[in-house]
Amino acid sequence: MRARKRTAAGAVAAPAADLPERPERMPSGSVMERRLGDTELFTPGSVACPGCGGALAMRHFLRAMGPETVVVIPACCWAIIAGQFPYASLTVPTVNCLFAAASAVASGIGAGLRVRGDRSSRVMAWVGDGGTYDIGLQSLSGALERNDDLLYVCYDNEAYMNTGIQRSSATPPGAWTTTTPGGKDMPKKNIMEIVTAHRIPYAATVSLAFPEDLREKVQKAREIHGSRFIHVLAPCPPGWKTQSSETVKLSRLAVDTKIAPLYEVENGLRWRITVEPRNLPVEDFLSRQGRFSSLGHDEVRRIQAEVDRNWAVLRRQAEVSPL
Numbered sequence: 001m002r003a004r005k006r007t008a009a010g011a012v013a014a015p016a017a018d019l020p021e022r023p024e025r026m027p028s029g030s031v032m033e034r035r036l037g038d039t040e041l042f043t044p045g046s047v048a049c050p051g052c053g054g055a056l057a058m059r060h061f062l063r064a065m066g067p068e069t070v071v072v073i074p075a076c077c078w079a080i081i082a083g084q085f086p087y088a089s090l091t092v093p094t095v096n097c098l099f100a101a102a103s104a105v106a107s108g109i110g111a112g113l114r115v116r117g118d119r120s121s122r123v124m125a126w127v128g129d130g131g132t133y134d135i136g137l138q139s140l141s142g143a144l145e146r147n148d149d150l151l152y153v154c155y156d157n158e159a160y161m162n163t164g165i166q167r168s169s170a171t172p173p174g175a176w177t178t179t180t181p182g183g184k185d186m187p188k189k190n191i192m193e194i195v196t197a198h199r200i201p202y203a204a205t206v207s208l209a210f211p212e213d214l215r216e217k218v219q220k221a222r223e224i225h226g227s228r229f230i231h232v233l234a235p236c237p238p239g240w241k242t243q244s245s246e247t248v249k250l251s252r253l254a255v256d257t258k259i260a261p262l263y264e265v266e267n268g269l270r271w272r273i274t275v276e277p278r279n280l281p282v283e284d285f286l287s288r289q290g291r292f293s294s295l296g297h298d299e300v301r302r303i304q305a306e307v308d309r310n311w312a313v314l315r316r317q318a319e320v321s322p323l
């Protein structure tokens with residue numbers, strides 16, 4: 001058992017349990033690097049916190065999307081990480097916009113590219129959970145209802161991190177934030193159900209711990225026209241009160257505890273689970289994070305029951321209407 005360490009936020013992180021560093025289904029780092037390709041479009045040395053899941057997610061997504069990508073970023077941590085010319089961290093065109101407006105701006109840029117006869121560039125809206133689940137939800141719904149041509153990515157760190165860890169409707173039950181000091185007492189909004197209800201061509205969830213699955217889905221989404229939505233859980237060491245070295249491990253545990261299952265949905269109707277979880281108890285995920293440190297046994301049992309319920313619904317959808 002490792003000693004407890006202090007996180008960037010000053011809190012004591014939960015100790016690391018004895019999990020294998022790399023399960024057999026994961027290839028080694030160098031093999032993985034070769035398979036993922038070598039076009040780095042996110043330069044090293046950004047201002048992201050060490051271990052930022054959102055930063056690692058951008059790296060994987062851009063490698064899969066390629067250089068003909070226009071990135072639209074509203075107010076969020078990524079507005080800072082992207083930086084300003086001449087210190088910008090992305091080597092592709094990047095547009096900053098108002099907090100609620102990412103979908104509308106991305107739709108407009110997509111329309112502009114079409115007018116100019118550019119059929120090869122893709123527009124990727126890159127938005128936090130606050131900008132997706134809460135403040136940008138109406139413009140997202142409008143774009144999806146029109147089936148506008150954009151890839152919308154929600155990097156979900158489960159709170160408003162850039163302004164100091166306030167709860168969002170993506171914050172999970174029991175989690176500490178500065179506005180839920182006793183732990184949030186409401187469930188996490190199910191954004192995938194909302195998105196798939198728009199019957200868009202493609203929606204998927206991906207994980208930082210399964211980069212090949214991520215790459216396949218992003219490349220598939222790239223080739224589809226119309227609205228595509230991808231959700232990636234993005235651990236945030238200061239906000240989750242975790243060690244920066246745990247980001248990928250936590251991402252894997254989120255999948256294996258069924259808290260963040262991996263699946264894809266076509267036209268809102270056909271579902272496929274892409275990675276079979278190892279069915280670990282939710283406690284394995286929760287106990288490594290300082291933000292859940294005040295949870296009692298009853299609360300953990302309730303969270304487990306909710307996760308099991310959600311998983312049963314997902315499994316049923318994939319059986320009844322498979323992809």
Ligand SMILES: Cc1ncc(C[n+]2csc(CCOP(=O)(O)OP(=O)(O)O)c2C)c(N)n1
Binds near residue numbers: 075128157159161162
């Ligand atoms: C209309 C508006 N309200 C509030 C803000 C302040 N603000 C800037 S970033 C941010 C948090 C964004 O949270 P999220 O979308 O979850 O992204 P994260 O910071 O977690 O990456 C807030 C509240 C703003 N810029 N504009």
Ligand code: SF4
Binds near residue numbers: 053235
């Ligand atoms: S606060 Fe969290 S989301 Fe923001 S840069 Fe740091 S680790 Fe990333």
